[in-house]
Amino acid sequence: MPKRRLYSHPFFKKVTDATADYVEDETVPTGYILYITTANIEDETSTPSTVSFGKRNSRGYEPFEETASPTQGIRYHTEKTHVLIAGEKPSFRVEGATLNDVMRGYAEGYFEEV
Numbered sequence: 001m002p003k004r005r006l007y008s009h010p011f012f013k014k015v016t017d018a019t020a021d022y023v024e025d026e027t028v029p030t031g032y033i034l035y036i037t038t039a040n041i042e043d044e045t046s047t048p049s050t051v052s053f054g055k056r057n058s059r060g061y062e063p064f065e066e067t068a069s070p071t072q073g074i075r076y077h078t079e080k081t082h083v084l085i086a087g088e089k090p091s092f093r094v095e096g097a098t099l100n101d102v103m104r105g106y107a108e109g110y111f112e113e114v
Contacts, residue, residue, distance in 0.1 A: 004110045007034060009090070011041060011105040015097040023103045024056055024091035032111045034084040040077040041092045041105030047072040049096025055088040063093065075105070 013023040023041065028034045039053050052066035053076075064082045084090055090107055097103070 003113045005032075005112075007036070007107070007109045007111055009107050011092060011103070011107065013103045015043075015094065015099055015101040015103060018097055018099050020093055020095045021097060021103075022056060022061065022091050022093055023105065024089045025107070027089050028084050028086050028111075030086045031114060032086060033114055034088075034090065034109060034111050036078070036082045036084065036090055036107050036109040038078060038109070039082075039090070039092075039105065039107035040075040041094075041103060042075040043070070043072070043094065043097055043101050044104055045101035046098050048094045048101070050094075051076040052093045053078050053082070054091055054093065055082075055084050056091045057088045061091065061093055081109070 052063040054063035
């Protein structure tokens with residue numbers, strides 16, 4: 001029977017690329033699947049053009065959910081559970097932010113052994 005391990009991760013980054021920047025966690029290890037049940041992020045400094053949650057891997061970034069024109073002071077949050085396999089990183093993409101903006105968020109879910 002597969003074993004589950006809780007996943008709980010704070011996200012933090014200062015924006016270094018105003019075009020598109022990524023706030024991400026480490027790669028899902030071999031032998032596990034990561035289920036993200038909830039995730040949120042906020043630009044604590046100003047308002048970016050778009051914010052999305054997805055995965056990064058060797059092929060690039062694949063968004064799962066995205067919102068255009070997020071409201072300043074309101075955290076963008078996911079609506080669904082998302083599955084990541086070994087070699088993929090949970091990641092937020094922020095477009096149109098200001099350099100040195102503070103991005104802060106959080107994600108929860110669980111790892112399952114395969």
